[in-house]
Amino acid sequence: MKITKAEVEHVALLARLELTEQEAETFTGQMDAILAYVDKLNELDTDGIVPTAHAVPMENAFRADEVTPSIGIENALGNAPKRAESFFRVPKVIE
Amino acid sequence: MELFELTIHELHDKLKKKEVSSVEATRALLARIDAVEPRVNAFITVTPEEALKNAEAADRRIAAGDMQLLTGIPIALKDIFLTKGVRTTCASRILDNFIPPYDATSVARLKAQGMVLVGKLNQDEFAMGSSTESSYYGKTHNPWNLECIPGGSSGGSAAAIAARQAIATLGTDTGGSIRQPASHCGCVGLKPTYGRVSRYGVIAYASSLDQVGPVTRDVTDCAIMLGAVAGFDPKDSTSVDLPVPDYSKALSNDVKGLKIGLPKEYFIAGLDPDVQKTMDAAIETYKGLGAQFVEISLPHTDYAVATYYLIATAEASSNLARYDGVRFGHRSSEAQGLIDMYRKSRSEGFGEEVKRRIMLGTYALSSGYYDAYYLKAQKVRTLIMQDFSRAFEEVDVILTPVAPTPAFRIGEKSADPLQMYLSDIFTIPVNLAGTCGMSIPAGFSKDGLPVGLQLVGRPFGEECILRAAYAFEQNTDWHERKASL
Numbered sequence: 001m002k003i004t005k006a007e008v009e010h011v012a013l014l015a016r017l018e019l020t021e022q023e024a025e026t027f028t029g030q031m032d033a034i035l036a037y038v039d040k041l042n043e044l045d046t047d048g049i050v051p052t053a054h055a056v057p058m059e060n061a062f063r064a065d066e067v068t069p070s071i072g073i074e075n076a077l078g079n080a081p082k083r084a085e086s087f088f089r090v091p092k093v094i095e
Numbered sequence: 096m097e098l099f100e101l102t103i104h105e106l107h108d109k110l111k112k113k114e115v116s117s118v119e120a121t122r123a124l125l126a127r128i129d130a131v132e133p134r135v136n137a138f139i140t141v142t143p144e145e146a147l148k149n150a151e152a153a154d155r156r157i158a159a160g161d162m163q164l165l166t167g168i169p170i171a172l173k174d175i176f177l178t179k180g181v182r183t184t185c186a187s188r189i190l191d192n193f194i195p196p197y198d199a200t201s202v203a204r205l206k207a208q209g210m211v212l213v214g215k216l217n218q219d220e221f222a223m224g225s226s227t228e229s230s231y232y233g234k235t236h237n238p239w240n241l242e243c244i245p246g247g248s249s250g251g252s253a254a255a256i257a258a259r260q261a262i263a264t265l266g267t268d269t270g271g272s273i274r275q276p277a278s279h280c281g282c283v284g285l286k287p288t289y290g291r292v293s294r295y296g297v298i299a300y301a302s303s304l305d306q307v308g309p310v311t312r313d314v315t316d317c318a319i320m321l322g323a324v325a326g327f328d329p330k331d332s333t334s335v336d337l338p339v340p341d342y343s344k345a346l347s348n349d350v351k352g353l354k355i356g357l358p359k360e361y362f363i364a365g366l367d368p369d370v371q372k373t374m375d376a377a378i379e380t381y382k383g384l385g386a387q388f389v390e391i392s393l394p395h396t397d398y399a400v401a402t403y404y405l406i407a408t409a410e411a412s413s414n415l416a417r418y419d420g421v422r423f424g425h426r427s428s429e430a431q432g433l434i435d436m437y438r439k440s441r442s443e444g445f446g447e448e449v450k451r452r453i454m455l456g457t458y459a460l461s462s463g464y465y466d467a468y469y470l471k472a473q474k475v476r477t478l479i480m481q482d483f484s485r486a487f488e489e490v491d492v493i494l495t496p497v498a499p500t501p502a503f504r505i506g507e508k509s510a511d512p513l514q515m516y517l518s519d520i521f522t523i524p525v526n527l528a529g530t531c532g533m534s535i536p537a538g539f540s541k542d543g544l545p546v547g548l549q550l551v552g553r554p555f556g557e558e559c560i561l562r563a564a565y566a567f568e569q570n571t572d573w574h575e576r577k578a579s580l
């Protein structure tokens with residue numbers, strides 16, 4: 001086994017997902033098969049190979065430090081599931 | 096010919112000569128959508144009121160002599176593009192009620208030309224899939240055979256073109272999501288070089304791989320759409336600041352002396368006989384036009400799918416962290432406390448495929464596994480890019496199948512994610528290398544399903560593959576066939 005159900009449940013915790021018992025079972029089997037498949041990458045010797053994060057060379061994209069129009073508070077809050085005045089409202093964090 | 100059957104360039108000519116108005120063309124398209132949509136399900140949202148309002152504005156613009164190639168042309172967009180004031184769901188429950196406050200750059204560029212948006216198209220949820228079966232809004236059906244998948248994730252984009260529900264569409268391609276559905280639906284689909292088209296306002300799946308591109312009826316329309324959306328955008332830090340050529344000028348019937356590479360790793364035993372037969376015939380067509388063929392090798396092809404599913408899922412797990420129920424999207428009403436709200440909102444909002452990819456990506460990036468999976472995949476990506484660089488020292492274009500088989504039946508691969516992932520084996524390497532590729536109609540299977548041909552070009556070599564595609568199109572009639580609906 002490349003991955004156990006307990007590990008799948010731990011990953012779900014990290015990913016902020018709540019899995020049903022059935023989902024945890026299914027994902028364990030499927031992730032195990034996928035991870036076994038991706039193990040084929042170990043056939044390749046990649047010592048000394050530079051990893052590629054982007055296909056085009058990435059440089060910092062600078063712009064002048066000037067104020068430009070933004071979408072504004074009302075637009076930014078337009079899709080908020082819950083709001084209070086000019087804020088996104090969330091359940092209480094601190095007891 | 097009905098108005099909804101026209102290409103961009105044909106409708107443009109009619110609008111220019113005042114033989115037809117944009118309002119008439121838009122009404123014809125909307126009626127067509129109404130007629131076939133119950134069978135195809137290519138759309139998530141149809142926008143008739145906005146479309147007719149935009150068509151009236153386009154007609155005024157045409158009357159005033161201010162006309163561009165897309166002025167008054169009815170276009171539909173994959174539901175991954177943010178469209179100001181028009182619901183954008185990415186085919187997910189989590190964005191079911193999301194109304195964007197701004198347009199994606201590519202949408203703004205089409206609007207600046209005066210396009211008429213007729214609706215937002217179905218796709219796999221968050222562009223994760225190869226069959227458009229993972230949409231929260233139901234499966235899209237292939238117009239050539241309604242029991243088959245249209246491909247994915249831009250399945251709605253390709254199906255809408257094949258079913259004549261839009262004159263042109265835009266899709267996105269992360270591992271083949273434009274080329275594979277274009278192949279399965281008998282359309283032209285182009286994935287530009289990474290950085291050629293802005294990703295600003297396109298809902299992110301895997302940021303180092305995603306790229307915007309057209310799905311159209313013919314190669315001329317493809318060049319028109321690419322020209323409209325390509326170019327530098329300061330709002331996308333991965334956008335490349337290079338001049339945009341006039342792609343329409345690249346469309347020449349002359350491929351004499353063009354060196355076309357055939358990668359031996361793509362023509363393997365087990366390739367569907369209908370696909371093999373189509374490739375053989377296409378090679379003969381090109382030979383007849385004076386192109387030269389060279390056998391080449393892309394030795395790391397067999398590692399591309401594994402590489403892709405580590406890189407793409409890792410990036411997805413990071414990109415999809417923003418769906419937390421705080422600022423937009425679905426929020427669970429069951430939650431007790433903040434962390435519980437994140438977990439319940441995400442678990443209720445995301446479908447199974449999205450959860451599976453987030454899980455895989457989170458695992459690949461997690462402590463203790465990063466080097467073994469994600470870093471390893473990034474190193475193999477370098478090897479895959481080097482394969483293409485070496486090949487393009489020898490040849491101008493690479494010719495391959497788009498998919499190992501024609502469209503498969505709905506449900507056939509849904510229970511086995513690995514089999515589904517392997518259906519993108521011929522398109523994925525192009526995304527990993529960041530170069531450009533397109534799919535053009537090249538034949539039909541014995542069951543009457545379209546089969547596409549893939550042309551891969553050098554980075555920013557879109558003109559070369561468009562020329563090769565145009566020459567093929569001018570000398571065959573596959574693109575003229577229509578699905579009977």
